[in-house]
Amino acid sequence: MGRGYVRQETWEKLNRLDGDAHEEIQSAFSGILESIGSVVSTLAKNLYTSHAQFVFELLQNAEDNYFQRAEEQNQLRYVEFRMFHDRMVVDCNEDGFTENNLRAICEVGKSSKIGSEGYIGEKGIGFKSVFMAAWKVHIQSGDFSFSFxxxxxxxxxxxxxPIWENPSEDVPPHLTRMTLYFHQTEDPQVSSTQRETIRQQLKDLQGDILLFMRKLQEIRISIFDEEGNDQYSAVLSASEIGLSRVTVKKAINEDGKSNSTTRTYHVTKHVAGNLAKNENRNYSEYEETTKKYSTARVVLAFPLSSDSTPIIQPQKVFAFLPVDYRGFSRLCHAGEPARYRSDFGT
Structure with a gap:
């Protein structure tokens, strides 16, 4: 990989070199680490001062995946969150990691999915946002098993x-699993507050976010207490029921009580043009040449009653995640970055 991992036999060969050669290599290696370290230190600083929302970052990461195998097998494209006291397990039935994916997440401010449709993340952070809440992330996908x-x-x-690890458990084929181990601080109250924030972000997720995702069709959530008992579970799903009609459902089980809500929307889409470049994005040479950045998809979703009558009441504005109520009687979404969320609709 060439990403910091050196085999033991290589170190042994290095140690057998004469003093001057050994010192020269060590000096060069230290210089490289210092250079890289300054860049990564900047990333670390930005990470802990960003306003990115942890759960939505994980959702966007799942949405940016490829699901060709799931589609070929006529499976729902899903992401599943299982939150325990000390960790969160995120499963996604995407196609699986490739070497390019692994190389990309070892870079700073780069991605193997550069220019992908839709973006939540803070500039230059991307996958690294997992470290807002976790000190370790273990990824298992196909033949890959490694951690950061x-x-x-x-x-x-x-x-x-990356640190290569033996698989902690068997992962089903065509599934990528990320296990995030939460930060443990000296102050138990700080750790408890962080866990509660993540727990609330999961419980606050609504099915209408799926209206604006091109790939994900289902979000599964399970929250467990310290003893491993199931406290809360939910399944959010969206399915097309006809031309421009989508039904969104959220089924909840909390403390042994079940509840579900279903709503149908009339969905219309439009491509806006002549847009300026987005400073929070990296663009490929192809996108620069074709000016793909100059267009964005705008989606409007009109809630309907059971007899298809429009429901006239304030709805949320989305920029991939819910922003605010702006007085519109339909849900609005545009693929704009986080920097516009604070003044969306003004």
Missing amino acids: QHRREESGLGMVT
Whole structure:
């Protein structure tokens, strides 16, 4: 990989070199680490001062995946969150990791999905947003099993240096699993507050977010207490029922009580043009040449009653995640970055 991992036999060969050669190589290696470290340290600083929402970052990461195998097998494209006291397990039935994917998440500010449709993340953070809540992330996908580790007081090199690990458990074929181990601070109250924030973000997720996702069709959520008992579970789904009609459902089970809500929307889409470049994005040479950045998809979703009568009441504005109520009687979405969310609709 060339991402910081050196085999033991290589170190042994290095140690057998004469003193001057050994010192020269060590000096060069230290210089490289110092250079990379300054970049990664900047990333680490931005990470902990960003306003990115942890759960939505994970959702966007899942939405940016490829699901060709799931589609060929006529399976729903889904992401599943299972939150335990000390960790969160995120499963997604995407096609699986490739070497390019692995190389990309070892970079700073780069992605193997550059220019993908739709974006939530803070500039240059992307996958690294997992470290807002976790000190370690273990990824299992196909033949890959590796982890990244980073604590707040560290330089940040751990965020870009994979550690190969034996699989902790068998993962079903065509499934990518990320296990995020939460930060543990000296102050138990801080750790508890962080867990509660994540727990609330999961419980606050509504099915209408699926109206504006091109790939994901279902979001599954399970929250467990310290003893491993199921406290809360939910399934959010969206399905097309005809031309421009989508039904959204949220089924909840909390403390042994079940509840479900269903709503149908009339959905219309439009492509806006002549847009300026987005400073929060990296563009490929192809996108620069074709000016793909100059267009964005705008989606309007009109809620309907059971007899298809429009429901006239304030609805949320989305920029991939819910922004605010702006007085519109339909849900509005445009693929704009987080920097516009605070003044969306003004």
